[in-house]
Amino acid sequence: MALVIGTLLGLFCIAIVAYPFLKTRLGVGTGGAGPSGEQAVQLGDIYDRIRTLQLEYQLGQVPQHLYREQLQEYRLQAAAALRRQVQEQAAAPEWLLEQEILAARGGLRSEGGEAAACPKCRTLPGPGLKVCPECGAELEAPQGRG
Amino acid sequence: MVLLAALLLSAAAVQAQESEPDSGYDEEEALSIDRMLICPVCPAETIDQAQVELSRQMRRIVREMLAQGASREEILDFFVERYGPEVLAAPPRSGFNLLAWVIPAAGVLAGVVAVPLIIWSMARRGRPMAAGEPPLEEGLEPYLQAVDRDLAESEGGLGLPMGEEGAGPPEDETRDEDETKVNG
Amino acid sequence: MADLGAICLWIALALASYAGVGSVAGKIRGNAVLLESSRSAVYLTVLALLVATLSLVASFVNRDFEVAYVAQHSDLAMPHRFTWVAFYAGNEGSLLYIAFALSVMSAIAVWLAPAKVRDTLPYTIGVLMVVLCFFLAVMGFMANPFDKLPFVPPDGEGINPLLTHLGMFFHPPALMAGLIAVSIPFAFALGSHLGGKTGDEWVDSGRVWGLISWALLASGLLLGSWWAYTILGWGGFWFWDPVENAAFMPWLALTAFVHSIMVQKRRGMFRMWNVVLINVAFGLALYGMFMNRGGSVPSVHSFGESALGWTFLVFLAVGVVVPLLVFFWRYPKMRSAQTLDSMLSREAAFLVNNLLLLAVAFVTLWGTVYPLIYRTTGEEISVARPFYDQVNGPLLLGLIFLMGIGPLLPWRRATPASVRRALLAPALTGLAVVAVLVALGMREPFALIGFGLGAMVASGIFLEWRRGAVSRRRSSGENYLLAFLRLISANRPRYGGYVVHLAVVMVALGVIGATFFDTQKDVVLSPGETVVVEDYELRYLSTTATDKGNRTEFVSSVEAYRDGELLDTLRATRSFYPSFNMAATRAAIRSTPVEDLYVVPSENLPNGSVGLRILVNPLIWWMWVAGPVLVLGTIISLWPQAAPSPAAVRSPGVVHDRPTTVRGT
Numbered sequence: 001m002a003l004v005i006g007t008l009l010g011l012f013c014i015a016i017v018a019y020p021f022l023k024t025r026l027g028v029g030t031g032g033a034g035p036s037g038e039q040a041v042q043l044g045d046i047y048d049r050i051r052t053l054q055l056e057y058q059l060g061q062v063p064q065h066l067y068r069e070q071l072q073e074y075r076l077q078a079a080a081a082l083r084r085q086v087q088e089q090a091a092a093p094e095w096l097l098e099q100e101i102l103a104a105r106g107g108l109r110s111e112g113g114e115a116a117a118c119p120k121c122r123t124l125p126g127p128g129l130k131v132c133p134e135c136g137a138e139l140e141a142p143q144g145r146g
Numbered sequence: 147m148v149l150l151a152a153l154l155l156s157a158a159a160v161q162a163q164e165s166e167p168d169s170g171y172d173e174e175e176a177l178s179i180d181r182m183l184i185c186p187v188c189p190a191e192t193i194d195q196a197q198v199e200l201s202r203q204m205r206r207i208v209r210e211m212l213a214q215g216a217s218r219e220e221i222l223d224f225f226v227e228r229y230g231p232e233v234l235a236a237p238p239r240s241g242f243n244l245l246a247w248v249i250p251a252a253g254v255l256a257g258v259v260a261v262p263l264i265i266w267s268m269a270r271r272g273r274p275m276a277a278g279e280p281p282l283e284e285g286l287e288p289y290l291q292a293v294d295r296d297l298a299e300s301e302g303g304l305g306l307p308m309g310e311e312g313a314g315p316p317e318d319e320t321r322d323e324d325e326t327k328v329n330g
Numbered sequence: 331m332a333d334l335g336a337i338c339l340w341i342a343l344a345l346a347s348y349a350g351v352g353s354v355a356g357k358i359r360g361n362a363v364l365l366e367s368s369r370s371a372v373y374l375t376v377l378a379l380l381v382a383t384l385s386l387v388a389s390f391v392n393r394d395f396e397v398a399y400v401a402q403h404s405d406l407a408m409p410h411r412f413t414w415v416a417f418y419a420g421n422e423g424s425l426l427y428i429a430f431a432l433s434v435m436s437a438i439a440v441w442l443a444p445a446k447v448r449d450t451l452p453y454t455i456g457v458l459m460v461v462l463c464f465f466l467a468v469m470g471f472m473a474n475p476f477d478k479l480p481f482v483p484p485d486g487e488g489i490n491p492l493l494t495h496l497g498m499f500f501h502p503p504a505l506m507a508g509l510i511a512v513s514i515p516f517a518f519a520l521g522s523h524l525g526g527k528t529g530d531e532w533v534d535s536g537r538v539w540g541l542i543s544w545a546l547l548a549s550g551l552l553l554g555s556w557w558a559y560t561i562l563g564w565g566g567f568w569f570w571d572p573v574e575n576a577a578f579m580p581w582l583a584l585t586a587f588v589h590s591i592m593v594q595k596r597r598g599m600f601r602m603w604n605v606v607l608i609n610v611a612f613g614l615a616l617y618g619m620f621m622n623r624g625g626s627v628p629s630v631h632s633f634g635e636s637a638l639g640w641t642f643l644v645f646l647a648v649g650v651v652v653p654l655l656v657f658f659w660r661y662p663k664m665r666s667a668q669t670l671d672s673m674l675s676r677e678a679a680f681l682v683n684n685l686l687l688l689a690v691a692f693v694t695l696w697g698t699v700y701p702l703i704y705r706t707t708g709e710e711i712s713v714a715r716p717f718y719d720q721v722n723g724p725l726l727l728g729l730i731f732l733m734g735i736g737p738l739l740p741w742r743r744a745t746p747a748s749v750r751r752a753l754l755a756p757a758l759t760g761l762a763v764v765a766v767l768v769a770l771g772m773r774e775p776f777a778l779i780g781f782g783l784g785a786m787v788a789s790g791i792f793l794e795w796r797r798g799a800v801s802r803r804r805s806s807g808e809n810y811l812l813a814f815l816r817l818i819s820a821n822r823p824r825y826g827g828y829v830v831h832l833a834v835v836m837v838a839l840g841v842i843g844a845t846f847f848d849t850q851k852d853v854v855l856s857p858g859e860t861v862v863v864e865d866y867e868l869r870y871l872s873t874t875a876t877d878k879g880n881r882t883e884f885v886s887s888v889e890a891y892r893d894g895e896l897l898d899t900l901r902a903t904r905s906f907y908p909s910f911n912m913a914a915t916r917a918a919i920r921s922t923p924v925e926d927l928y929v930v931p932s933e934n935l936p937n938g939s940v941g942l943r944i945l946v947n948p949l950i951w952w953m954w955v956a957g958p959v960l961v962l963g964t965i966i967s968l969w970p971q972a973a974p975s976p977a978a979v980r981s982p983g984v985v986h987d988r989p990t991t992v993r994g995t
Contacts, residue, residue: 001334002331002332002333002334002337003333003337005334006333006334006337006338006341009337009338009341009377009378009381010337010341013341013345013371013374013377013378016370016371016374017345017348017367017368017370017371017374018367019367019370020363020364020366020367020370021363021367041530041598042446045595047296047297047300048596049596049741050297051301051302051303051821052303052596052741052821052824053303053740053741054302054303054304055302055303055304055798055821055824056303056740056741057303058303058304058798058801059794059797059798059801060748060751060752060797061738061739061740061744061748061752062740062743062744062748063745063747063748066742066743066745070742075290075293075294075297076286076290078293078296079286079289079290079292079293080286080289082289082292082293083285083286083289086289177850181715181716182716184712184714191564191569192714192715194564194850195562195564195566195569196564197563197564197915197932205852230709230710231709231710231711232709232710232711232712233712234711234712235712235713235714235715235716235717236712236713236714236715236716236717236720237700237704237711237712237713237717242704242707243704243711245700246696246697246700246704246711246713246717247721249696250689250692250693250696250697250721251721253689253692253693253696254689254692254693254725257685257688257689258685260685261681261682261685264681265670265673265678265681265682266673268599268669268670269669269670269671269672269673269678301820303820303821304798304801304802304805304806304817304820305802305816305817305819305820305821306802306805306806
């Protein structure tokens, strides 16, 4: 009895582990690392810092002149991070290719090469998904262009 | 059941002994001495905790000696002679055992010296960076505008929209003046 | 069912080995398919170990005494609900529990790993699976919970009576899960360094899992103290006993870590330091598990003595040396992105906090190790409570002091004037409390300092809450409560931290109260006799003895009066277990926020009289209430918060139009 269940369980495990090898023919690439932010501060983190700075200012822990000075510094950092992010996005051919393939397979012809990408990892999910299949982030409903 | 009977009998014997000794001693002092002695038969418990026969006897001896006017040192020495130095809950501050006390103190002291040095050296390296404002790079302007728009829309430290200015005023404006005095 | 469990152990070992080797090989050779397959294997270890766990539970429930572990840790008289406790009452079962907990947490950590660490995740999986394989291999080859006896005994040996307590349902699992959970932040750090990412990529995952493990350890420690308080029958809650210390030290290192990781998150600083801290925490956690499984120092909690000691020692050495080597290998690449702006900043305060926490950990480690060193001289020495009280006491007070200052300092830089203003009110509150206590006649310097500092910390936190709520109310027009709640929700890590700080103050209150102001009295009373302890008058009524099969239970009833008024009838229990030749007590405690009245029988005499230990422990109630508060604070601080919306990235207007213009220029 135990042996039978054990064997079944073992076979099940082998099947699951082996599954990726079998489905490779179908051409589903596993997403490599996205554009990597090596040593670079993410935009969201800088916004988070601004927010904390603002709280400390409003609680009276940071005097105004320091607040102004640091806010300015963070704004510039944020702008630089935003530029880097935008440029990386434009300059990552692998990523673009992958997006196009995915878009094509999903029957999602993006208008003007643009579709609602996941806000977190920037993969293009299939249509009608509420959650990004790659990173699990919540997706927004496609916005009207504007 | 036989065991139980034996236990009760032995307990009765204990009770016969354990009539309160004359209270010519300070119970506070007795307790603090209890807490400095390890019960030799139970692992790592001091005699005020341990509920075994031996520790009961030891507690009794402590009180008897105190009532006879023995000092704390004399009592501790008595037990060390009887059970060896491991009966003391903390190593004595002498000889090789001084090491037990010196090493932690040295470690803490080293830290107390090292950390301000680290902070100081990090702070010194930091100064020039904080002083100068980074110049606005070429072509950064549109991004800066996007960032400002972002900040105006998103929630600030209080969880409220930041608004165009980026932040509301602090509680009282008067404090700004003394800030500038201090820093000026 | 036991056979199935044994099979599942081997399946899990195979899966874990495959997952570890596969993911590292897949990463090195760039084989994405292998990576995906190894990741599935990680998830499958949970399934395999779940089945193994269930089959051991089934063996307990079915009274399958052919299984040696079941026979050793249960008997026919044991109620089924204690199966949960019996499960980890011995080495083999607790190893299975640890392995199961590790596999579940690994799977969740891998599942939820953020995009930042995706690149080095295979190495992280590798590290986690090495740890898991170790536990599985130890079980498989040395301490298999499913080993069978050559015969089927009619009844088991029974569960250790000290373990049949409510606290035991939570204390060991929380502690063991906390100890093993340290592996997760450790694996994220080590994995990301193996993969060459020496920056801040691992920080978010490290912080979240560090906090989870921290909270688990903290609740485990508090529950353990509560268990000791109610059951060990001497009225104390903390021994500085080697096993307690072994769980306390990783907690200290983790406390330092969860603070200094915030510096790295906010400022990109302390990169090397955080890696060192998490390595230290992992080493200490391994040491903690080693102490529990056949450690060499005697202790009341070391319920298992086994030959596993050496195996654990070797693994401990590997677990300390390998991360150290990786650290030095990557050392040249780790440079902090920022430097300290000012000595008067939160960063600097965190550094001092780290120093004190590590000092306490160091002292504790030294106290645990010193007897072993001394033993080489051929003699024995004990290091127990007085040593730790004297050395760690002042350090812990210093930590409370810092807790009062740190949260009031801003990041980066404060001006002396703003600090003075922020500290003025809390400091005055603290001094006022000290003055009042002195006026009331309190003369104990340590206690006075402790209470004063506690008041300073608490008032500092409340004042800042008030300031924030007022500020928000002014802008939004909400009522104070709503403004306060929204404020918390907008700054979860910060305000969760404050709640935890309050919990720590509550623990300090209990510890100081019970340490300096307790009253203890040992008496022998015959029925009807009374004794006066402090302002309580206790009248012993009678003792009833009942035969409960595996034990004889003596319940002594004591009436407690104050000012001639009956407060409560306390029923303290002492049970004698013939098969263990030991007695277990259950104290009767009348608990109020002001003080506990604690009655525990130490002996039952044939003439119906009873030996009682009576204690009055002031303020200890606060210590147990602190537990839930602490967990609540951790949850607030961990509750995911939508990132402060970088709308620029989302909104098509900025990102998708901008590149063309940028490329054009």
